[in-house]
Amino acid sequence: MRTDQILTRLERVFARLDREPERPAHLQTPRMSRHRVVLLASTLAFYIAIVVAVLTTSWLVRLDWQIMFFRPYEQWPQLHAFLDYLVVLGQRGPTAVMVAAWLGWRSWRQHTLRPLITLGVALLLLNITVGSVKLGLGRLGPHYATQIGSAELFAGGDIFPSGHTANAVVTWGILAYLASTVVTRRVLSLVSAIVSLSVGATTVYLGTHWVSDVLLGWSAGLLVLLALPWFEPLIARTEAYVFELRERLRSRLEEGQVSEPVAAALIPLVSAGGKWQLRRTADAPAGGHAPAPRTVAHGAARPHVIRSERTPVTPVGSRRPAHTERAGARSTAARPVAGG
Numbered sequence: 001m002r003t004d005q006i007l008t009r010l011e012r013v014f015a016r017l018d019r020e021p022e023r024p025a026h027l028q029t030p031r032m033s034r035h036r037v038v039l040l041a042s043t044l045a046f047y048i049a050i051v052v053a054v055l056t057t058s059w060l061v062r063l064d065w066q067i068m069f070f071r072p073y074e075q076w077p078q079l080h081a082f083l084d085y086l087v088v089l090g091q092r093g094p095t096a097v098m099v100a101a102w103l104g105w106r107s108w109r110q111h112t113l114r115p116l117i118t119l120g121v122a123l124l125l126l127n128i129t130v131g132s133v134k135l136g137l138g139r140l141g142p143h144y145a146t147q148i149g150s151a152e153l154f155a156g157g158d159i160f161p162s163g164h165t166a167n168a169v170v171t172w173g174i175l176a177y178l179a180s181t182v183v184t185r186r187v188l189s190l191v192s193a194i195v196s197l198s199v200g201a202t203t204v205y206l207g208t209h210w211v212s213d214v215l216l217g218w219s220a221g222l223l224v225l226l227a228l229p230w231f232e233p234l235i236a237r238t239e240a241y242v243f244e245l246r247e248r249l250r251s252r253l254e255e256g257q258v259s260e261p262v263a264a265a266l267i268p269l270v271s272a273g274g275k276w277q278l279r280r281t282a283d284a285p286a287g288g289h290a291p292a293p294r295t296v297a298h299g300a301a302r303p304h305v306i307r308s309e310r311t312p313v314t315p316v317g318s319r320r321p322a323h324t325e326r327a328g329a330r331s332t333a334a335r336p337v338a339g340g
Helices: 009-017 034-055 059-070 077-090 092-110 114-137 164-179 182-206 211-254 260-270 324-332
Strands: 276-278 294-297
Touching: 034 059, 034 114, 034 211, 059 211, 077 092, 077 164, 077 182, 092 114, 092 164, 114 164, 114 211, 164 182, 164 211, 182 211
Parallel strands: none
Antiparallel strands: none
16 A cells, blocks of 8 residues: 655645755756857847947938837827836846846755856846947937937937847846756747847837837847856856855854854854854863853754645644643632633
């Protein structure tokens, strides 16, 4: 007769959320393949073509003005309320917090800092590349345009390329970049493409960006994602350096080279569930013995127990032991049980 425990669907989900015992060996970093290099070069050529088209006030600038005069937000006003919320998926602050929370959980579960470091490198590259072009060209948006048919460059603006669009490409595309399986990478690539396209089109609908801003924003974000494999050695060195600092801190805690109040605050950051003890570095008094090490934090790791295997707790009576000194006082002031 089999006595194996049959897990429910919810219990299987919680089991998959548990931390893995060690870093998985199948985690692979993307490499700069020939296909990626060709795609990077094509995107860069498209990026340069958009910039040249705006600088020369070509047909692309005329298209910008035609769509601005069309005023999509007046043509389909029923979409305005929904798209006001959709465009938040391209704002740097909210999206960075959401994606960082997910990648932080992945880092904890897989014993690696690579997801968080990769996100930081990608956002840094995005801010440098997009921000420098924004400030250098100084283009004004449709709501602040002053001369019909002009490219509105070098006028103190900061909307070319579209930061919302580029941020949507990088922030959501980083999830596909860090995917561990081919199927997951394809699904997340499709989702990130839909989100970034929607955010870019929404900014045109709301009249906050020209069409050329969105085209340049898409290519700018894609360039950052395609160039990330070149920064993988830097990401690996940074991760190794952080882990090395953690090991140094652990050794200093074990040797008692850190004061106890500081150690009590740092131990949760460097311990993995085991017991840590502080050794006093002061010399023992003359003719005496050195004081025994004092445990400042402990937390023995326990195996995961599913809900069906936990010992039931019956809510009858109090768990606190009866106080012998107050037994007599309680007996003299006893209350009726059944309200007689």
